[in-house]
Amino acid sequence: MDQAVFEAGNKGEKVRSDCWVALVPQSSGGLQIELTSKVEKLYGDSIRALVREMMEFFAIKNARIMIEDSGAVPFVLMARIEAAVRKAGLDNGKRYLPDYVEEVGQPVRDRFRRSRLYLPGDQPKLMLNAAIHQPDGLILDLEDSVAPSRKDDARILVRNALRALEFKGCERMVRINQLPLGLKDLEEVLPHKVDVLLLPKIERPEQIQQIEDKVDEVLSGLEEKREVFFMPIIESALGVMNAYPIAAASKRNVALAIGLEDYTADIGAQRTNEGRESFFARSVIVNAARAAGIQPIDTVFSDVQDMEGLKASVLEAKSLGFDGKGCIHPRQIQPIHEAFAPTEEEIENAKRIVLAFEEAEKKGLGVVSLGSKMIDPPVVKRAVRTIELAVKSNLLDENWRESHE
Amino acid sequence: MSNDKLVKNAIGRLVPEIINGEQHVPFKGVNKHRPTGRKAAPPIATCIDYPPDGDKRVASIKEALKKAGLKDGMTISTHHHLRNGDFVANMVFDAAAELGVKNLRWFPSASFPIHANQIKHLESGVIHHIEGSMNGPLGDYCSYGKMKGTAILRSHGGRWQAIQDGEVHIDIAVIAAPTADPFGNANAVRGKAACGLLGFAEADAMYADKVIIVTDNLEPFPVIPWQIHGNYVDYVVEVESIGDPSKIVSGTTVLTKSPDRLKIAEMAAQFILETGIMKDGFSFQAGAGGTSLAFAVFVRDLMKKHGIKARFVRGGSNKYLVEMLEEGLTDYILDGQTFDLEGVRSMRENPNHQNTNPFTSYNFHGKGNFASMVDVVVLGATEVDVNFNANVVTHSDGRLLHGIGGWQNCLFSKTVILPIPLFRDRIPVIVDSVTTVTGPGELIDVIVTERGIAINPRRKDLLDKLSGSRLPIKSIEELKAEAEKVCGGAPQKPKLGDKVVAAIKWVDGTVIDVVRQVLD
Numbered sequence: 001m002d003q004a005v006f007e008a009g010n011k012g013e014k015v016r017s018d019c020w021v022a023l024v025p026q027s028s029g030g031l032q033i034e035l036t037s038k039v040e041k042l043y044g045d046s047i048r049a050l051v052r053e054m055m056e057f058f059a060i061k062n063a064r065i066m067i068e069d070s071g072a073v074p075f076v077l078m079a080r081i082e083a084a085v086r087k088a089g090l091d092n093g094k095r096y097l098p099d100y101v102e103e104v105g106q107p108v109r110d111r112f113r114r115s116r117l118y119l120p121g122d123q124p125k126l127m128l129n130a131a132i133h134q135p136d137g138l139i140l141d142l143e144d145s146v147a148p149s150r151k152d153d154a155r156i157l158v159r160n161a162l163r164a165l166e167f168k169g170c171e172r173m174v175r176i177n178q179l180p181l182g183l184k185d186l187e188e189v190l191p192h193k194v195d196v197l198l199l200p201k202i203e204r205p206e207q208i209q210q211i212e213d214k215v216d217e218v219l220s221g222l223e224e225k226r227e228v229f230f231m232p233i234i235e236s237a238l239g240v241m242n243a244y245p246i247a248a249a250s251k252r253n254v255a256l257a258i259g260l261e262d263y264t265a266d267i268g269a270q271r272t273n274e275g276r277e278s279f280f281a282r283s284v285i286v287n288a289a290r291a292a293g294i295q296p297i298d299t300v301f302s303d304v305q306d307m308e309g310l311k312a313s314v315l316e317a318k319s320l321g322f323d324g325k326g327c328i329h330p331r332q333i334q335p336i337h338e339a340f341a342p343t344e345e346e347i348e349n350a351k352r353i354v355l356a357f358e359e360a361e362k363k364g365l366g367v368v369s370l371g372s373k374m375i376d377p378p379v380v381k382r383a384v385r386t387i388e389l390a391v392k393s394n395l396l397d398e399n400w401r402e403s404h405e
Numbered sequence: 406m407s408n409d410k411l412v413k414n415a416i417g418r419l420v421p422e423i424i425n426g427e428q429h430v431p432f433k434g435v436n437k438h439r440p441t442g443r444k445a446a447p448p449i450a451t452c453i454d455y456p457p458d459g460d461k462r463v464a465s466i467k468e469a470l471k472k473a474g475l476k477d478g479m480t481i482s483t484h485h486h487l488r489n490g491d492f493v494a495n496m497v498f499d500a501a502a503e504l505g506v507k508n509l510r511w512f513p514s515a516s517f518p519i520h521a522n523q524i525k526h527l528e529s530g531v532i533h534h535i536e537g538s539m540n541g542p543l544g545d546y547c548s549y550g551k552m553k554g555t556a557i558l559r560s561h562g563g564r565w566q567a568i569q570d571g572e573v574h575i576d577i578a579v580i581a582a583p584t585a586d587p588f589g590n591a592n593a594v595r596g597k598a599a600c601g602l603l604g605f606a607e608a609d610a611m612y613a614d615k616v617i618i619v620t621d622n623l624e625p626f627p628v629i630p631w632q633i634h635g636n637y638v639d640y641v642v643e644v645e646s647i648g649d650p651s652k653i654v655s656g657t658t659v660l661t662k663s664p665d666r667l668k669i670a671e672m673a674a675q676f677i678l679e680t681g682i683m684k685d686g687f688s689f690q691a692g693a694g695g696t697s698l699a700f701a702v703f704v705r706d707l708m709k710k711h712g713i714k715a716r717f718v719r720g721g722s723n724k725y726l727v728e729m730l731e732e733g734l735t736d737y738i739l740d741g742q743t744f745d746l747e748g749v750r751s752m753r754e755n756p757n758h759q760n761t762n763p764f765t766s767y768n769f770h771g772k773g774n775f776a777s778m779v780d781v782v783v784l785g786a787t788e789v790d791v792n793f794n795a796n797v798v799t800h801s802d803g804r805l806l807h808g809i810g811g812w813q814n815c816l817f818s819k820t821v822i823l824p825i826p827l828f829r830d831r832i833p834v835i836v837d838s839v840t841t842v843t844g845p846g847e848l849i850d851v852i853v854t855e856r857g858i859a860i861n862p863r864r865k866d867l868l869d870k871l872s873g874s875r876l877p878i879k880s881i882e883e884l885k886a887e888a889e890k891v892c893g894g895a896p897q898k899p900k901l902g903d904k905v906v907a908a909i910k911w912v913d914g915t916v917i918d919v920v921r922q923v924l925d
Contacts, residue, residue: 041801046893071830072831166891
């Protein structure tokens with residue numbers, strides 16, 4: 001029978017920048033492309049050409065292909081068509097990959113991770129302009145923001161986004177699903193230059209080990225040698241109790257994050273804005289991360305309308321020792337960066353320490369002192385970081401030494 | 406219409422000189438056309454022909470049209486202050502159909518989706534064609550070449566120009582009035598359909614042969630303020646309802662939630678700060694729509710932060726402008742149409758919230774032009790091309806879907822900024838050549854998109870002021886390339902027919918471009 005229909009993507013009045021594809025394999029009759037598109041008059045020919053090219057790539061000679069397009073850009077169309085082909089079992093293990101749209105360098109272990117913006121992995125509309133808002137990291141999310149029935153489609157879309165979406169210097173992050181589904185995610189996305197993997201609901205160091213084994217396997221199969229870093233997310237009472245062993249479980253760990261939505265439910269508390277119920281857990285995360293030499297990262301602030309609340313929440317996170325915060329809306333990025341920026345007093349202090357250190361080095365002194373106070377190496381390191389952050393936050397000129405003298 | 410006599414105008418577009426059998430002048434360039442002669446005028450009236458007690462009421466719109474001498478081929482005008490909540494224009498043409506007249510020219514100041522009612526009258530021949538902006542279904546109807554005559558679209562100022570220099574003669578003006586008295590004095594600050602003001606209808610009242618006021622809030626003489634004076638009015642008709650208040654002030658006061666558009670608005674506000682346009686005593690105008698509203702809010706915040714006060718702001722007023730007036734951030738609002746109930750309240754209560762009309766603010770035949778005195782204006786557009794020409798009337802697929810409004814008139818501001826997204830879904834907004842030229846690039850100074858700001862090379866002064874700025878200044882070609890990179894290459898050209906379905910007028914009455922029939 002020729003009647004099996006294999007669908008992928010999204011359609012409907014509210015859908016934008018996406019498309020829905022249905023593939024009906026047939027035994028004869030060639031390719032029948034039935035396209036309705038919001039951009040028919042501008043890109044109809046190019047969409048049909050893409051469909052034909054992909055069918056040739058997958059060696060599909062006879063099929064009906066129905067597409068309802070709401071203005072999807074090419075990498076989205078490609079992902080949806082491939083998803084339908086794979087559901088039909090006609091892919092023969094082949095992958096139709098868009099070209100990289102920009103140069104992608106190696107991931108950097110030590111960089112600012114003040115803000116990370118979550119992008120639902122099945123919603124292309126939110127992806128297209130995400131990078132222009134310049135969070136420190138962009139997360140293509142395969143976990144909580146993707147419905148279970150949409151995981152397969154999202155995985156292919158996220159893979160294509162890693163190649164065809166501009167990140168404009170933002171760290172390239174993917175949140176995978178919990179194991180075992182997460183292993184499938186790793187196979188699909190890891191070969192496409194991920195900087196950081198966000199690992200949800202980690203409770204025991206063994207889970208990190210399991211992921212690490214899979215990561216080693218996938219990375220070793222790649223032509224180009226590439227590293228990837230981990231950001232485990234702790235979201236349960238057990239995870240909090242195991243925070244240090246988790247933080248120290250892999251050399252790939254660069255940060256340890258807390259997710260409070262699930263954590264508060266797990267301990268049987270209501271999540272509040274002032275956050276007394278999570279004070280212990282957050283302090284544990286900060287301690288565990290610092291003990292392991294990685295960055296402690298705070299949870300998301302979930303009320304996108306409440307900018308004052310967000311600011312207070314970031315200042316509190318900063319005061320507890322966190323280095324970053326999650327965002328669920330681009331408008332949250334700037335307030336987060338502003339709140340994490342050093343104060344004028346902190347900058348002045350840091351300048352004095354750095355200058356004193358450089359002076360001591362020049363004179364070959366082993367001990368740095370400022371006035372009558374001795375300055376320890378961690379203090380100097382912290383001051384250097386404050387200066388870097390001040391420059392990044394546009395509060396200090398790169399050439400501040402010149403104007404200082 | 407016959408298309409065999411198209412001529413190339415000063416901006417390189419092929420346009421007709423004869424439209425609906427009447428002579429028109431092709432666009433000659435900005436400020437190049439100077440009509441001469443005397444202004445048009447209505448026939449001389451004599452007060453002895455009107456009731457001495459001042460009671461001009463008649464029973465129905467149909468009755469009023471009959472008394473006004475409605476016959477085949479006449480021009481009937483309406484105004485659009487009630488926007489998508491207007492019932493009156495539909496009642497007028499339903500009545501005309503009942504009276505059996507044909508081939509009318511409808512001359513609205515704008516039409517809205519609610520006026521899709523008129524499609525049946527276009528089909529049956531009651532209406533020959535529409536001269537006015539068309540938003541929504543009527544635009545679509547016209548786009549597919551279904552209208553008998555050729556549509557003519559004018560700006561708010563251009564409509565007034567056409568009435569004043571006799572290009573359009575109105576036989577009967579029907580004015581929906583939220584409040585009126587039996588003599589015909591009318592305003593829009595009271596009544597259940599209060600829409601603030603009736604500026605668009607003032608020309609119709611002054612120049613039409615016959616004027617009919619339709620109201621659902623009749624008060625005893627004298628209705629004050631009398632924005633429309635009863636001395637211009639022939640008949641007054643009382644009806645159950647002139648409009649749906651919920652649709653008169655609809656949607657336009659909602660700030661955009663789109664992070665990209667907020668970024669655009671924020672950058673536009675920052676731009677006017679850094680270029681020094683925002684300074685004590687400055688003036689600005691922001692149109693309706695989410696991005697423009699957000700712009701006004703960001704401007705307000707910057708003004709507060711830097712201790713800057715405006716002398717006046719131009720409306721489209723809304724609650725944000727009213728707040729600025731009431732907080733002392735501006736001395737005046739000069740208002741052309743009110744977009745929300747706060748605007749209506751302020752206009753009713755605050756003498757510094759002044760109503761204007763297209764003559765006082767935009768008119769080509771005025772002795773001066775407000776629009777050119779405004780320091781900065783932000784406006785929308787559906788497309789902009791690499792020569793900064795902009796389109797507001799058609800979509801990239803050629804369909805006529807929007808009116809011109811005051812858009813063309815505002816281009817005379819000292820600095821014109823178009824804050825627009827670089828692409829909409831997969832539709833690039835910056836193109837090689839716009840589908841329909843609505844405004845010439847020489848009057849458009851700045852394009853602000855979420856991915857960068859392009860400044861017209863003619864405005865070297867603005868470029869100079871921004872040296873060292875963190876704002877992302879790019880060339881318009883760079884922006885175009887970026888849009889095409891995201892959208893997957895340059896779009897194919899939509900296939901359009903030869904038939905001209907609408908002519909686009911410039912503010913001086915010349916034809917700047919045409920809209921061609923959309924083919925499926």
